[in-house]
Amino acid sequence: MADQNLGENDEPLLVAKSLSKSFGRIAACRDVSFSLYPGEVLAIVGESGSGKSTLLQMLSGQLAASAGHVSYRMRDGVTRDLATLGEAERRLLFRTDWGFVHQDPAQGLRMAVSAGANVGERLMAVGWNHYGRLRETASDWLTRVEIDIARIDDAPRTYSGGMRQRLQIARNLVTEPRLVFMDEPTGGLDVSVQARLLDLLRSLVAELHLAVIIVTHDLAVARLLSHRVMVMKGxxxxxxxxxxxxxxxxxxxxxxxxxxxILPP
Amino acid sequence: MTAMIDVADAQKTFTMHLQGGVELPVVSGVTFQVNPGECVVLSGPSGAGKSSILKMIFGNYRCDSGRIGIHHRGAVVDLATAEPRQVLNIRRSTIGYVSQFLRAVPRVATIDVVAEPLIVNGMSRTDAQARAGELLHRLNIPERLWQLPPATFSGGEQQRVNIARGFISDLPILLLDEPTASLDAANRAVVVDLVAEKKRQGVAMVAIVHDDEIRHLIADRIVDVTSFAAAA
Amino acid sequence: MNAPAYNFAYLDEQTKRMIRRAILKAIAIPGYQVPFASREMPMPYGWGTGGVQVTAAILGPQDVLKVIDQGSDDTTNAISIRKFFAKTAGVATTTATDEATVVQTRHRIPETALNANQVLVYQVPIPEPLRFLEPRETETRRMHALAEYGLMHVKLYEDIARFGHIATAYAYPVKVNARYVMDPSPTPKFDNPKMDNCPALQLFGAGREKRIYAIPPYTQVVSLDFEDHPFEPYRFNAPCALCGAENSYLDEIVTDDKGGRMFVCSDTDYCEGRQAAGHHGALSAAPYKEKAQEASNG
Structure with missing residues (x-):
């Protein structure tokens, strides 16, 4: 079929080819292939043990695949196999062009450091060296994720679960990544808090034209956020x-x- | 004239794995075309598969076989085999769907809910809001409600917001799933007018309407779905 | 040297060689923390075991050793280390900065400018500048390897957010030779500018943490800061009460139990030298007179 109907940007951002991972004799993930395009939200759903978290770790370069490979189109337009990236390149990618939102905010935040510094860290890591501008940018982002800027100097350990999660999102998005990985971002939150977070994510994803790979066992989350879904089992x-x-x-x-x-709403 | 929608021998069966793999045939041999500026109304009793056909044309239900040709940006795309991205593109710039129920978008102001399809396709927020306001006005949603999220509105008001959202864009194909179901006479008349305007603009429409009077007013052609009833 | 029960400078020659290899590597990679097999010393950790091992490894019979603790030559720690080497190496010791060839220090750099024939040995408790924010050694090593130093600015950011200025007053992080971020040991930031382009070799020993690092002579050492909050060395708003020095690092001395206090140079040798040369502070009369009398009697 003629592809002239596809969107403006026709090159995939990330391509997974025949990804597999075994732990000893256990095959945690078998022969997964897909392409992700800029601005596209892909949900990986399945129950615990289905291999979705293993897959996410391989896709984000945190776990070496037993077979297959992942390639990513870098900001300079060149597509690279993640396995061939040096550690410095991989880490730079991870804190500039990628984001990772953990289920447990304590894994994604520095809990003892102020919210402002949490948001500013990625910028400082790429050489921002002006306190006033760092603070201004951090304030902007706190506002965007609906955190009162009066709390900018408080450490996230004084924040509620929902606020921590929103702070984690701000911390990731401050470098304007093109791809964000999310691992059960609404897990462990109250239903009303979840709704607010999902709503916020939805608008940020659309506004920033983010590509997202989100792992969730919650189909409602997948329905609300994703364009495409992959169901995993065994x-x-x-x-x-x-x-x-x-x-x-x-x-x-x-x-x-x-x-x-799913329970009816 | 090229048909905007060209459904040929489409077939749909549900396999209920949770009920021991029971096969539930829905429709088969669905064949009809819709031309620009034409409104085709699907008729038939409840359960005949009208909604399923509409959903197949929207790409919400998959086709087991057959073809659903959609005229999209100057070419014909078979929705039955299209890639997910292609389906999304088609929905963004070719096919609109107006259902009876508003899928609640929490915390977004009504005016923005209505304006969104235009903004997504590149119109400025101010222009899009102006058009949204016009349409809300016609559908008798008082201006004091425009800045509120529709989630708290009555069923009828939500439906009218949804109609406004569905009719605002300039998509060449519209699918209408009982758009007038719980509207009063005045608002039903507005919808009839809106459909007539769309026809004049050359929009191809497929509708499900239970109200005989409305059906009479909007249908250019009626396709009887019972003829597609799958042999059970 | 009375009893030859000890090898020269206490450590055996194999150990000294091992430490010297670590020192050479440290000099070759300025600011990089080189692991070494730190030995048990006849003093507790925290008393300068790292510095003592470095000193023992570089000391020769002709060297003249000065030891200071917080700038002072006559605190317990300084005296015992000085005596330790006088006894085990038989080297000459001094309190005069310009006479010494090796100066071992805890928490200060002498006010008198060092020269190219001198080595300054620092005693270091915690060598890792990133430690307070990143507890994992594997991670801090990787951060050094990849020069990922954003975290250092996080610490400075926190200071400004909390106090309105960079409140870190000691162990103020520096970047050495435009590559490695280094903890200058708990010296006051007042002394940071003295590290930059210093003619003397600077060696750092951390006994408990088993690390040695170095700043070779004439190496660039830059204190980290923000463009809009530049590094500022600490300034005192009164001169030394004894010698009147305007730009030395001062200690606060409590003189009675009624709130009386005076501020005097922490570098005792520098202060005494100035007084001997006739400089006076507001409270200098009495102590200087005694000394002058002693001198004339002797």
Whole structure:
């Protein structure tokens, strides 16, 4: 089919090819392939042990794949195999062009350091050396994630769970990454707090044209945030497609089970 | 004239794995075309598969076989086999869907909910809001509500917000799933007018309407879905 | 040297060689922390075991040793280390900065400018400048290797956010030779400018943490800061009460239990030298007179 109908930006940002990971005799993740385009939100759903977190770690270069590879189109337009990046390049990528939002904010934040410094750290790491500008940028971002700037000098350990998660998002987005990985970003939050966070994520993703790979076991999160969904079971991707298509017209027995297990709203 | 929608021999069966793999045929042999400026109304009793056909044309339900040709940016794309990204592109710039229910967008002002499809396609916020205001006005949503999120509105008001959102854009194809279901006479008349305007602009529409009177007013052609009933 | 029960300068020659190799590597990579097999010394950790091992490894029979603690030649720590080397190496000792060839120090750099024939040995408690923000050694090493020093500015940012200025007054981080960020040991930031382009070799020994690092002579040492909050060495608003020095580092001395206090040079040798040369501070009369009398009697 003629591809003239596709979006303006036709080159994928990230391509996974036949990714597999075994731990001893256990295959945690088997033969996963997909392409992610700029501005696209992909949800990886499945229950605990389905391999989705292992996959996320491989995609974000934190875990070496047993087979297959991941390539990423860098800011200079050159597509590179992640395995060939030097550690310095990989770490630079991780704190500039990528973001990673952890389920547990304590893993993604410096809990004893003020919110302002948490947001400013990535900028300082790339050489920002002006306190006034750092503070101004941090204030802007706190406002964008709906944190009262009166709290800028407080450490996140004095924050509520929802605020911590929003701070983690600000800390990641301050360098205007093109790709953000999220690992159960709403896990462990109250329902009302979750709704606010999802809503915020939705608008930020659209506004900043972010590509996102989000791992979640919550189909409501997948429906609200993602364009496309991959359903994983036993290390395999068993079904993939447009999010509303997979959730409204699931084909695989396991996907039907997942969808039918949601409580009605 | 090239048809905007060209459905050919489309078939859909649900396999209910949780019920021991029961096969639930929905429709088969669905074949019809919709031309620009034409409104085709699907008719048939409840459960005949009208909504399913609409969802197949929107790419929300998958086709098991057959073809759903959509005229998209000067070419014909088969939605039954299109990549997810392509489907999203088609939805952004070609096919609009107006359902009875507003998928609540929490915390966003009504005026912005309505203006969003225009902004997504590149219109400035001010212009988009001006057009949204016009449409809300026509649909009798009082201006004092425009800055509030629609989640707290009554069912009828939410439906009218949804209609405004669906009709605001200049998409060449619109799918209408009972757009007048719980509207009063005055607002039903507004919807009829809106459909007529869209026809004049050359928009191809497929609608499901239960109200005989409305159906009469908007339908150029009626496609009886019972003829596509899958042999059970 | 009375009893030859000890090898020259206490440590055996193999150990000295091992330490010298570490020192050479440290000089070759300015500011880089070189691990070394720190030995048990006949004094507790925290009393300068790192500095003592470095001194023992570089000391020769012709050297003249000066030891200071917080600038002072006559505190317990300074005296015992000085005596330790007088006994185990038989080297000459001095309190005069310009006579010494090796100066071991805790927390200060002498006010008298050092020269190219001198080595300054620092006693260091915690060599890792990133430690307070990053507890993992594996991670801090990687950060040094990749020159990822954003975290250092996080610390300075926190200072300004909390106090309105960079409040770090000692152990103020520096960048050595435009590459490694280094903790200058708990010297006051007042002394940081003296490290820059210093003619003397500067060696740092951390006994408990088993690290040696160095600043070779005439190496650039820059104190970290922000463009809009530049590094400022500490300034005192009164001269030394004894010698009247305007730009030396002062200690506060409590003189009675009624709130009486005086501020005097922490560098005792410098202060005494100035007084001997006839400089006076506001409270200098009495002590200087005694000394002058002693001198004339002797």
């Amino acid at each position: 290390g395999l991707v068993i079904e993939t497609g447009l999010t509303d298509q997979v959730l409204d017209d699931p084909r695989e027995p396991y996907t039907q089970l997942l969808v039918s297990s």
